[in-house]
Amino acid sequence: MKSENYAVALVVLAGGKSARYKGNKLLSEHPISALSLIQHSVGEVVSARNDLALTSELPITVVTGKWHDSVNTQLKHSLCKVSELPISIVRNANWDEGLASSIRTGLTHLLSLSSLSKSVSPTAKGLCTRPTHVLFTLADLPSLDAQDFVRLINTSYANPNHIVCSEWQKQGENNSRLTVPAIFPEAVFSELLALSGDMGAKPVIKKYAKLGRVTAVSIPNAQFDIDTPQDWDKLKSRG
Numbered sequence: 067m068k069s070e071n072y073a074v075a076l077v078v079l080a081g082g083k084s085a086r087y088k089g090n091k092l093l094s095e096h097p098i099s100a101l102s103l104i105q106h107s108v109g110e111v112v113s114a115r116n117d118l119a120l121t122s123e124l125p126i127t128v129v130t131g132k133w134h135d136s137v138n139t140q141l142k143h144s145l146c147k148v149s150e151l152p153i154s155i156v157r158n159a160n161w162d163e164g165l166a167s168s169i170r171t172g173l174t175h176l177l178s179l180s181s182l183s184k185s186v187s188p189t190a191k192g193l194c195t196r197p198t199h200v201l202f203t204l205a206d207l208p209s210l211d212a213q214d215f216v217r218l219i220n221t222s223y224a225n226p227n228h229i230v231c232s233e234w235q236k237q238g239e240n241n242s243r244l245t246v247p248a249i250f251p252e253a254v255f256s257e258l259l260a261l262s263g264d265m266g267a268k269p270v271i272k273k274y275a276k277l278g279r280v281t282a283v284s285i286p287n288a289q290f291d292i293d294t295p296q297d298w299d300k301l302k303s304r305g
Contacts, residue, residue, distance in 0.1 A: 072223055074249060075124045075176050075197035076111050076215075080104055080205035081131025081161040081168040086293045090133045093140060094292070096208055097302050103292060104128075104137050107205045108153065114215035124197055125154040125179070128205075129172045131161025154179075164264025173200060173258055199226070200255070202267065203247035208301060209287035215247065218283055222249040225281045229254065229274050233282035234289040243289070244271050244282055 084091045092104040099106045111126055130137045134157040141155060158171040180196035199222055203210065214232075222230040231248035235241070248271060250258060257270050274280050290301060 071198065072226060073124055073195055073197050074120065074199040074201055074219055074222065076115060076120075076126045076201050076203075077169075077172040077176070078108055078111055078126065078128045078203055078205050079165065079168045079172065080107075080133075080137055081129050081158040081171070082165070082206065083132050083161070087295065090136055091292050092133060092137055092205055094295070094298065097298065102140055103208060104140055104205050106208065107203070107210070108141065110210055110212045111203065111215060112153075113212035114219065117212060117216055118219060120219075124176075124195065127154045127156060127172050127175055129156050129158050129168045129175075131158045131168065163262070165266040166261035166263050169202060169261055169267060170259055172202070173255060176200065177255070196252075198252050199249050200258075201247060201249045204291065206292045207247075207288060207290065208292055209290040210247065210285075211287065214285050214287055218247055218249055218285070221281055221283050222251075227251060227253070228279050228281045229271055230281045230283060231271050232285035232288035234284070234286050236289060242282070244268075244275060244280065245288055247285065247288060 080092055093102050096103055096106040101109065108126070108128060115126060128141065138155050141153060154175065156171060156175045158168045160167040176197055201215070201218065218230055218232070229248060229250055231244045232246060233242050233244055235243065246267065248267060254270055258267060261267065271280060292298065
């Protein structure tokens with residue numbers, strides 16, 4: 067998938083408090099990969115990027131918060147050598163506000179990189195270009211895999227004017243949920259930058275769904291998150 071008119075940047079949001087976990091859940095061990103949760107989550111995004119041969123000028127951005135030091139250490143000095151991969155680690159100074167502040171931090175960072183590249187040289191190669199789309203995912207979704215991200219990106223490529231989000235339904239429920247991972251086109255960047263509180267991008271997805279400008283992709287893996295140590299037991303029981 068290559069197009070001069072489509073450039074997606076990938077952002078992993080890892081700035082939460084882990085309040086219910088009572089410790090840094092991102093350092094807990096993933097039962098399948100045996101990596102820490104943050105290593106596993108970032109690794110799947112990297113795999114998707116490599117599978118699609120996405121442009122190297124756009125980095126994968128990891129937004130940290132309260133646990134910046136330990137997450138930064140995990141990603142830079144881990145056995146899986148994540149530090150050798152195209153990753154930019156950015157600390158959200160306002161992490162205590164909630165999820166919206168991490169979205170703003172990640173997007174602002176990407177846009178600042180593209181502005182910097184233009185100020186250095188408008189025609190320079192190997193520098194960050196302005197993204198036409200940004201994919202946001204959460205670091206505490208242990209069941210997501212590279213193919214989930216590949217499907218979302220391919221769908222966005224085919225529907226560039228739409229928000230492309232994950233759709234899933236809990237057992238026993240009638241209504242589907244539209245959530246991250248999700249990809250947002252440049253036309254809604256200003257609305258993402260205006261978000262506040264701990265609601266994340268749900269209001270933006272909901273607004274554009276009513277306007278018929280959201281394409282949902284069935285991603286059942288998006289429903290499983292890690293909030294408490296007991297959630298790992300639930301994950302293991304699901305196989």
